[in-house]
Amino acid sequence: MIVCGVIVRREGPADAADIAVVHAEAFARGGGEIPVEVGLVEALRTDDAWLPALSLVATGPDGGVVGHVVCTQAAVGGEPALALGPLGVRPAWQGRGVGQALMHAVLGAADALGEPLVALLGHPGYYPRFGFRPATEYGIVPPAPEWAEAFQVRTLGAYRPEIRGPFAYPAPFAEL
Numbered sequence: 001m002i003v004c005g006v007i008v009r010r011e012g013p014a015d016a017a018d019i020a021v022v023h024a025e026a027f028a029r030g031g032g033e034i035p036v037e038v039g040l041v042e043a044l045r046t047d048d049a050w051l052p053a054l055s056l057v058a059t060g061p062d063g064g065v066v067g068h069v070v071c072t073q074a075a076v077g078g079e080p081a082l083a084l085g086p087l088g089v090r091p092a093w094q095g096r097g098v099g100q101a102l103m104h105a106v107l108g109a110a111d112a113l114g115e116p117l118v119a120l121l122g123h124p125g126y127y128p129r130f131g132f133r134p135a136t137e138y139g140i141v142p143p144a145p146e147w148a149e150a151f152q153v154r155t156l157g158a159y160r161p162e163i164r165g166p167f168a169y170p171a172p173f174a175e176l
Contacts, residue, residue: 006066006098008105011055016045018065019057026088036176037086041070049073049170053113054082056105058089058098066093069102071110071118076140077165082110083173084120103130111156118154119167127152139164 011019020038027035044050049072058067067089074083084106089098107130110118119135120127121142132152135142142151143166151167 005061005096006058006093006101008056008058008101010053011057011068011070015057015065016042019068022057022065022068022090023086023088025090026094027086037088040086040172040176041068043172043175044070044072044170047072047170047172049083049172051082051113054106054109056102056109058093058102060093066090067098067102069099069106071106071115072170074119074170075168076117076119076163079163079165080116081163081167082115082118083167083169084118085122107131107154107156111158114158115156116158116160116163117156120152120154121147121150122152124150124152127154130154135167141166143167143169 019041023037023041024035027037029035051071051073054071056069057065060066069087071082071084074081087099087102107118132154135151135153136148138153140153142148
């Protein structure tokens with residue numbers, strides 16, 4: 001997929017260090033601390049919830065990694081579901097459609113794999129453009145009650161209305 005001069009592809013074995021840089025820059029909070037998203041991706045990569053087909057990078061014209069998104073195996077009331085995140089774009093590439101390209105690519109890939117839904121914790125004003133709706137509209141309970149406004153779900157082709165109940169992230173999310 002080519003958008004704004006980037007190509008979106010699956011993460012390869014040589015991309016791990018570049019992905020860490022993407023998230024370190026994208027989520028930098030000052031003070032020189034390494035953002036938790038860097039360690040989260042590393043922990044997810046070694047967890048049973050890791051789905052290699054749903055870890056995607058965006059590369060610029062020189063082939064360098066400028067963005068990354070990942071979905072991992074989660075559950076809703078014991079039924080399979082996906083957790084999206086983190087999604088990061090290097091600051092110099094933000095606002096140029098890279099995040100949008102990554103989001104469309106990962107949602108399309110998840111749908112093609114027969115997944116029923118994707119959930120994320122994110123800005124309620126941004127993610128509806130990708131079809132995300134408040135999880136509570138689907139009877140899906142966020143892991144923390146205070147997340148209700150920002151916890152969102154995007155249903156996919158294999159979605160069934162009986163998929164309801166508490167959402168469970170993969171174990172590495174609990175270690176944040």
